[in-house]
Amino acid sequence: MSLDNHSALIEQLKPLFMEPDFQDVFEQLTFDESNSTRFLLKMELNRISSLCTRIIDLRHKTELPCEEVIVANQKHFLDAPAKEALLQALPLYRNKYTLGVYEHVIQTHKSRRIKLRENGPVEIVNQENPFLVPGVVLGSYFNRCEERMNYSIRIMVSQQGITEVNGVTLDLSVGGARIKLPLKHHLDQDKPLRVKLLELGDEFYLEDLQQGVDYQIVDIQNKDDSAIFRLKRLGGAEALDNVLSKLIRSYKFRYKVDVNDVIVTATGLGYERHYLPLLTHLPLFVSIINGKPEITHQLLGRGNQPIQHYFQDENKISQLPSLINSKRLSQLIKYPSNSDYCYLFSFTHKTNGKLYFYSANLAELKATKNTHLFLGFASAKASWRVFKIITQPIDHSKNYKTSTLPGDDARYAALTEQQLSQFSHTLQLIDLTNKDARKDYQSWSVQSDVNGLKIFAQAKVNQNSIKKVSMPFSERRHEARFVFKTLVTIEQGGKQVTGISHDISSRGLQLTLEQSTNFTEPGAVSLSFPRLQAAAGKANLTHLPYQLIRSRMNGLTLHLSATIGHSPHEGVEFLNKLIAHNKQKLEQLSDNEGQQKELADGMKNLVMRQLPGVPYFIEKTVKAAKMAYIGIGTTTDEISHLFAQDSDKVLQYNLLPLLDNNVLKQQIIDPLKLMKPNHEMGFFEVFMQLTRHPRGAVQIQCKLKSELGNNAQQIQFITQSKKVGHFMALRVYVGATDKPDMSYIRRELEYIHIHAHHRAKQLEEQLWKVIGSGELLDITTEVEIRFPSVMALV
Numbered sequence: 138m139s140l141d142n143h144s145a146l147i148e149q150l151k152p153l154f155m156e157p158d159f160q161d162v163f164e165q166l167t168f169d170e171s172n173s174t175r176f177l178l179k180m181e182l183n184r185i186s187s188l189c190t191r192i193i194d195l196r197h198k199t200e201l202p203c204e205e206v207i208v209a210n211q212k213h214f215l216d217a218p219a220k221e222a223l224l225q226a227l228p229l230y231r232n233k234y235t236l237g238v239y240e241h242v243i244q245t246h247k248s249r250r251i252k253l254r255e256n257g258p259v260e261i262v263n264q265e266n267p268f269l270v271p272g273v274v275l276g277s278y279f280n281r282c283e284e285r286m287n288y289s290i291r292i293m294v295s296q297q298g299i300t301e302v303n304g305v306t307l308d309l310s311v312g313g314a315r316i317k318l319p320l321k322h323h324l325d326q327d328k329p330l331r332v333k334l335l336e337l338g339d340e341f342y343l344e345d346l347q348q349g350v351d352y353q354i355v356d357i358q359n360k361d362d363s364a365i366f367r368l369k370r371l372g373g374a375e376a377l378d379n380v381l382s383k384l385i386r387s388y389k390f391r392y393k394v395d396v397n398d399v400i401v402t403a404t405g406l407g408y409e410r411h412y413l414p415l416l417t418h419l420p421l422f423v424s425i426i427n428g429k430p431e432i433t434h435q436l437l438g439r440g441n442q443p444i445q446h447y448f449q450d451e452n453k454i455s456q457l458p459s460l461i462n463s464k465r466l467s468q469l470i471k472y473p474s475n476s477d478y479c480y481l482f483s484f485t486h487k488t489n490g491k492l493y494f495y496s497a498n499l500a501e502l503k504a505t506k507n508t509h510l511f512l513g514f515a516s517a518k519a520s521w522r523v524f525k526i527i528t529q530p531i532d533h534s535k536n537y538k539t540s541t542l543p544g545d546d547a548r549y550a551a552l553t554e555q556q557l558s559q560f561s562h563t564l565q566l567i568d569l570t571n572k573d574a575r576k577d578y579q580s581w582s583v584q585s586d587v588n589g590l591k592i593f594a595q596a597k598v599n600q601n602s603i604k605k606v607s608m609p610f611s612e613r614r615h616e617a618r619f620v621f622k623t624l625v626t627i628e629q630g631g632k633q634v635t636g637i638s639h640d641i642s643s644r645g646l647q648l649t650l651e652q653s654t655n656f657t658e659p660g661a662v663s664l665s666f667p668r669l670q671a672a673a674g675k676a677n678l679t680h681l682p683y684q685l686i687r688s689r690m691n692g693l694t695l696h697l698s699a700t701i702g703h704s705p706h707e708g709v710e711f712l713n714k715l716i717a718h719n720k721q722k723l724e725q726l727s728d729n730e731g732q733q734k735e736l737a738d739g740m741k742n743l744v745m746r747q748l749p750g751v752p753y754f755i756e757k758t759v760k761a762a763k764m765a766y767i768g769i770g771t772t773t774d775e776i777s778h779l780f781a782q783d784s785d786k787v788l789q790y791n792l793l794p795l796l797d798n799n800v801l802k803q804q805i806i807d808p809l810k811l812m813k814p815n816h817e818m819g820f821f822e823v824f825m826q827l828t829r830h831p832r833g834a835v836q837i838q839c840k841l842k843s844e845l846g847n848n849a850q851q852i853q854f855i856t857q858s859k860k861v862g863h864f865m866a867l868r869v870y871v872g873a874t875d876k877p878d879m880s881y882i883r884r885e886l887e888y889i890h891i892h893a894h895h896r897a898k899q900l901e902e903q904l905w906k907v908i909g910s911g912e913l914l915d916i917t918t919e920v921e922i923r924f925p926s927v928m929a930l931v
Contacts, residue, residue: 143174147181151237152229154182168355169313169367173401176277176771177788183773184781185237186230190829193242195219199250209234219246268796272769272777272788275405275412275752276745292316293333295349296324306334307365311381314352314368322364326354329371337380345377396892399542400900403885406539407904408768409745410878412752413608415818415910417870419444420744421457421564421603423466430466430561432458436740438608440818440872444568447522450492450597458602459595460496461526461564468500470562473528476918477503482511485520494595499922501593509925510589513582516575523919527565529747533558537739542888553735557743565749569868569919571822577848577923609737618642619716619723626665627695629656629685636695643713645686645698653692658685661700664708673711681708686880700887751776754874755809755909762806762908764792776867776913779827782835794837795823795867795913804841805871809909812873818911819872824851824920825865826858835862852924866920870911877904 146166153162167175193213196203201216206223211234215223222245226238290309294316295301304318316332324330331349351372357364419441422434435457437445448457460483461469468478477500486493495515502508515521536547537557548554618640625648626635636650656662662685666678682700689696699709716723752768767790769777780790796805804821812819822842827835845851858864879886879901889897921927 143170143178147178150178150182151185154186154230165355168369169310169315171397171401173274173277173398176274180788185240186235189234189236189239191239193219193223193239195246199246200253215242216246218249222246266791266793267763268791268793268801270753270764270767270790270792272790273404273408273754273766274401274788275409275748275768275770276742277402277405277771290334290336293335293349294318294322294324294330295333296328296330299323299325309381309384311378312370313355314370316366316368317363318366320362320364324354326357329353330368332368337384343376343380345372345374346380350377396889396896399885399888400893400896402539403882403889404900404903406882406885407877407879407900408752408754408766408907410881411754411874411904411907411910412768412912413741414439414814414875415870415872416440417444417568417818418749419566420740421461421566422560422740422743423470423562423564424559425561429463430470431463432461432466432564432603434560434604434606434740436608436737436744437605439815443817444566447568448494450494451490454598455601455603456494456595456598457566458598459494460524461566462596465498468498469526469528469564470530475500479526479528480919480922481524481526482515483520483522483524484515484518493597495590495593496595497593505592507589507593509581509583510585510587511593512578512922513580514587514590516578516581521570521575521578523569523571523922525567525569525916525919527567527747527749529563529565531560531562531743532746535746537742539738539742542884549735549739553739556736557739560740560743563743563747565744567749567914569916573842574920574923577851580848581925606733606737606740608741609734618647619720619725621715621723623666624668626667627656627662627697628665628680629660629662632656639694641712641716643709643716645696646712648695648697650693650695655692656685656688656695658688660685662697664697666708669711669715676707676711678708678711681706683708686883698883746771748774750774750912750914752910752912754907755805755911756906757908761802762809764796764801764805765907767792767913776915779835779837779865794825794839795869800839800841804869805909805911808871809873812871812909814873814875816873818870820868820870820911822916822920823867823869824854824858825867826854826862827865828862848924852926855921855924855927864917864921865915866917868914868916870914872910874907874910877901877907879904 149166150163153159156162163175163179167178170178188209190211192211193215195216196214199216199219201218203214203216204220206213206215206220208223208227213223219242222242223238226241227234230238289305289307292304292306293301294304300323302318302322302324304316307315307317309315314332318324329351331351333349334346337346350370352368353371355367355369357366416438417440420436421432422436423430424433425431426433435445445455448455448460450456460481465478465481468475472478478498481496481498482502483494483496486495497507497511499508502511537554538547538549549557619642621638621641623638624635625638625646626633627648627650632654634650634652634654636648639647639649641647662683663680664683665680666673670678683697684700686696686698688694699706748768748770751774753764754766754768755762756765767777769788777790780792780795782791808819824840824842824845826838826840828838829835840854842851845854855864886897886901889900
């Protein structure tokens with residue numbers, strides 16, 4: 138997605154970004170923008186408002202004399218036009234030297250130089266960078282409360298004392314519009330304007346349409362010879378709401394509905410289905426019980442099974458509650474970013490057929506002065522483990538559910554919502570154990586009595602107390618189901634059979650057939666409800682379009698979903714009324730499977746809000762494979778921010794320092810070819826030296842841990858990096874993905890297919906190209922802990 142068409146709006150928002158009432162102003166100016174565009178606008182404003190340390194030195198880049206200019210204790214060497222540009226930009230950011238100021242000065246300088254050379258040959262260097270990777274937004278599930286339609290009709294616009302102006306609408310929703318008027322319109326932006334929707338006035342007789350509807354001007358952007366107005370509706374009665382709603386519903390097949398939010402969310406959901414099955418981290422959920430935090434639930438997936446199994450004792454009882462006991466949990470919640478509490482070390486000891494766990498965090502080892510003894514002794518054992526825990530509070534003001542289609546219920550069933558509201562924090566338990574680093578840890582060893590480790594023995598847990606919830610990798614359930622039996626006729630390709638419904642929801646049902654029939658699945662079918670027709674009045678309950686999702690019990694039990702097209706689905710509308718009017722009489726299904734799926738889906742959404750690392754996705758190409766996307770969460774992370782420094786576009790990242798020198802092929806793509814989707818993820822480690830360039834940019838030097846060889850070389854690289862700048866270490870996970878889980882985004886794809894067929898097809902093709910996924914994870918502190926000499930400097 139690009140913000141190229143919103144440059145004028147960004148310029149308007151720049152001077153307001155640091156104002157205390159920015160949020161109110163932002164809501165007003167972006168009223169008619171999609172939520173996804175709002176998200177990207179805020180990301181861009183955050184980027185250009187971040188403080189900058191880059192030095193601007195034009196002494197060898199300009200034909201004009203330069204003078205020294207000091208801003209924020211930094212010396213710049215600027216010519217007169219560049220100095221003027223600097224002084225113009227600084228007030229926009231409260232006189233702070235930000236990335237936006239830097240980019241404005243550099244762009245002004247480049248533009249001036251190009252104009253000087255435009256009569257002569259201009260050397261253009263544009264070598265393609267194969268490691269310039271776009272980002273895909275994960276964990277941000279936009280929901281638009283009303284549909285907005287790209288709909289062009291003639292309008293007449295007026296303000297008091299000004300001659301009426303002719304124009305056209307660009308898009309229309311119940312609560313707003315975007316219109317195009319001549320550039321010289323003489324309208325006052327601060328006053329409301331009245332809009333007559335001429336063609337609607339001819340078709341519908343309504344006083345509001347005849348007299349005109351009052352709108353507030355939200356924003357005006359000039360484009361070519363036209364002015365583009367974004368409007369928020371002020372006037373009009375409920376009757377006008379009904380007309381506009383009816384118009385949008387009935388004219389969907391003729392005009393383009395804005396599906397941008399649905400596409401952004403469906404894309405994120407599609408890519409997370411590739412990432413989540415491989416996820417090695419174990420998500421844990423904390424509830425406050427009797428005033429104390431307690432881990433009550435864990436979210437299980439295929440990739441985190443090794444962590445689950447590690448904590449099971451001889452009786453298959455999980456000892457995880459003893460690892461993260463009440464004291465350690467309280468410390469994690471109180472000090473979530475303190476590495477002394479975030480890193481835990483563990484080993485087991487088996488005697489007399491019983492398994493005992495020993496564990497300590499870094500703070501406990503330092504306090505008892507047992508760091509050498511514990512790390513040196515434990516790292517020599519096969520059961521040695523190093524864990525990192527990331528703690529995040531849950532924001533309950535956000536919806537738990539991924540409600541993406543207009544009109545969807547934004548909440549789960551009441552019981553699920555209540556369960557999710559009880560969670561106060563999420564924990565990500567990450568296993569950072571690296572068998573190749575055992576020898577590094579053993580340099581901590583000293584000759585001491587191992588009996589000193591008894592104080593780290595975990596209390597034995599006698600029963601499983603953490604509820605296990607399996608991560609959902611199947612179709613999402615969107616509605617409550619109710620027991621309801623009625624005769625149904627189903628047809629497909631000339632085959633017709635009858636059956637009895639087992640349960641219904643407004644958009645779907647489960648059906649038991651009288652005889653097994655070999656229907657094509659998934660596939661389109663038509664349903665008729667002969668017994669319900671008598672109560673349906675004018676509604677036609679015959680030959681209704683449905684989709685056969687799957688069958689069970691040798692084809693006797695069918696799961697069906699309504700196919701929502703351009704016009705209202707009479708079956709959905711009737712069943713919706715039936716359920717609403719008889720809710721007290723109908724028995725709601727509350728089977729464990731349905732509840733668990735909803736709860737698991739909500740827990741998954743909470744986890745995706747804050748990603749522990751940066752996911753990436755590998756696509757197959759005609760020749761080989763490439764790094765196609767990296768996953769970007771809803772909050773800024775250090776890794777993606779670091780690789781964004783050499784890109785001037787939103788959601789684009791330069792991974793050249795990390796993947797160059799054949800690293801992508803040898804360490805990711807080649808191993809990927811030998812992997813299956815059911816294999817555990819592999820990984821390699823990268824040591825990074827981050828050096829501030831004299832002109833402010835960060836120079837990144839990457840070395841594979843395997844290239845550095847022995848212990849001494851690794852320590853030298855770390856200490857040297859700290860001397861010249863900053864040291865950082867990444868673990869790069871690699872795993873093979875399975876085919877895309879299209880059933881999970883089926884409804885979104887159906888909706889997009891109707892209104893933007895080519896974009897739905899493009900998304901499907903995009904997801905089918907993915908052959909691998911992985912993650913970039915920051916392991917800097919864990920790498921430093923390996924070496925006593927490095928830890929002494931921390």
